[in-house]
Amino acid sequence: MKEQKAWALNGFIGSLLTAALIGGGVALLIQESFIPGIILLAAAAVLVSGVTVVQPNQAAVVTFFGRYVGTIREGGFWLTVPLSVRTNVSLRVRNFNSVKLKVNDVEGNPIEIAAVVVFRVVDSAKATFDVDKYEQFVEIQSETALRHVATKYPYDVYTEAGYSLRGNSEEIALELSRELQERLSVAGVEVLEARLTHLAYSTEIASAMLQRQQATAIISARSKIVEGAVGMVQLAIAQLEQDGVIQLDEERKAAMINNLLVAIVSDRSANPIINTGSLY
Known part of the structure; x- marks a missing residue:
């Protein structure tokens, strides 16, 4: 799936058209022209079903009888495809704070690690149709990527060579952002930033590792x-x-x-x- 722009007309112009159809239908019914009047009123009812309101920094994903016809990104009052279903998708920047995960670093030491991920939806079609509940998808993939990155490096290094989770926080954050972007691109999500918020040895080895340090x-x-x-x-x-x-x-x-x-x-x-x- 790939996002495309849906057909949309200014909602106030659509309201005038609807009012004109209703007025014409009522006038025909008064003149006892029942069939044309009923047709105009039915057309007005169908047209009204396409009226929608899009809030700022939201997108309306439009589907017509199971077929994706496009997305309305501009906020405002719109008239779109009649008899269609509109699903709202937030385009706002959001944070996800992972829980404290207990993993083993590359040396086998149990550590506690957590991160914050700043993201937003950039492709509403992928977020709606390519994954099931993209918010949960972001959470699960973020924790998976965090576990994977944590197992590639030691908690700390005692020589000047090599990266460590504690000593190279900027490099670790960049790698975590790159891996998250690869994982979340299928959901139409852009990762703006990912940083570690918690890093410590597990309680069972904390005292021993403190003596080692x-x-x-x-x-x-x-x-x-x-x-x-x-x-x-x-x-x-x-x-x-x-x-x-x-x-x-x-x-x-x-x-x-x-x-x-x-x-x-x-x-x-x-x-x-x-x-x-x-x-x-």
């Missing part, structure tokens, strides 16, 4: 500290040797490196011991 953060911080400390020690020794302040053999250089690293890397403040020489 804390340990990972500590290890990462320690690695940065050690990297910086090594650089500082190298610069200090190179500067001392360059300025000729002191000449160090390998043993003394190793001892100085050890002392500097301990002082820089240690969690506690350094307590230096000053060698003042012998008292005697």
Whole structure:
């Protein structure tokens, strides 16, 4: 199915035509011309059946004895195909908030995830005839797409390579929007935006994963500290040797490196011991 424009005449002009037919029929009946009068009144009754009102941002899908004849998108008072059935379809932008879904990420960790989908109908014929209750179709397909995207990525990554659900929310939202659009195009629905509204580990593993995150953060911080400390020690020794302040053999250089690293890397403040020489 593909949406097409239905025949529609301004409703006020249609009302004038109907009034003219009714007036002519009544006049003929008064003149005892019964058959022509009855025909005009019947035509007026048939014409009245085509009068419809379309609200703003709504579409009227017109079917004539089971055949789709078109859609009226313009709001207002219209006269369309007589004896037809009009089904109203909303064209407004709407939100769908999914429930919290419990799924496993790519690493098998159970997580809770939810999303909001902003959509609107762009093809009223597909929304009416190609799917059964397109609102429910949007809900089910949105949850299915969300599950599929969630199972493709880990909740979090502990290296700089790769995407994660928590660390790449923009990229995940774009992929979710693309997949939803592929799924919902059959229903004549355009996806305007899709974003995650809830993301967390499931309660049964939340505490364990929190400890893992804390340990990972500590290890990462320690690695940065050690990297910086090594650089500082190298610069200090190179500067001392360059300025000729002191000449160090390998043993003394190793001892100085050890002392500097301990002082820089240690969690506690350094307590230096000053060698003042012998008292005697």
